[in-house]
Amino acid sequence: MSAISRKLRSVEGGRLMFWCPGCDGAHQVGVGDGPGPRWEYNGNPEAPTFKPSVLVSGATWDPPVTPENMDQWRREPWQQRRVPFVCHSFITDGRIEFLGDCTHALAGQTVDLPDFDPEGR
Structure with a gap:
């Protein structure tokens, strides 16, 4: 992976x-x-546009198994539920328009495309 801009x-x-x-x-x-x-x-x-829309879907598990609790989960597995997710957006001129079928908190909103990994991870 290599940086081609702050965004991509x-x-x-x-x-x-x-x-x-x-x-x-x-x-x-x-x-x-x-x-x-x-x-x-x-x-x-710096201000990408991608066409057509970008659709990402899948599922996560709740509560999650993490590196910190993996040993405990192996000894005493707990019940988990499958939680489906959808992220559907248009990316136009460096802005993300999240469509209404998104399952996250930004559904229906349009925001600037952030710098890649803004938390510095």
Whole structure:
């Protein structure tokens, strides 16, 4: 992974990564030639536009198993529930418009694309 701007990272396979403030994590899109789904990219690393929308979905587990509690969970596994999540957005001129089907707190809002990993992790 290499920085191409404060907003974007370049990763293998012709993919660009940006920080999602709704998920507090990174999302990737494929641009240019290559295998898998591809997005149009305006070529502006400081104010990117990707088309079409970016849809990320999956599930997490609650309560989570973390590195800090892994040994305890292995000794005495606790009940967990599967929690589905959706992050669906349009990224236009360096702003993220979160659509209403997002399951995070920024659903329905438009915010500036933050610098990559604003917490410095």
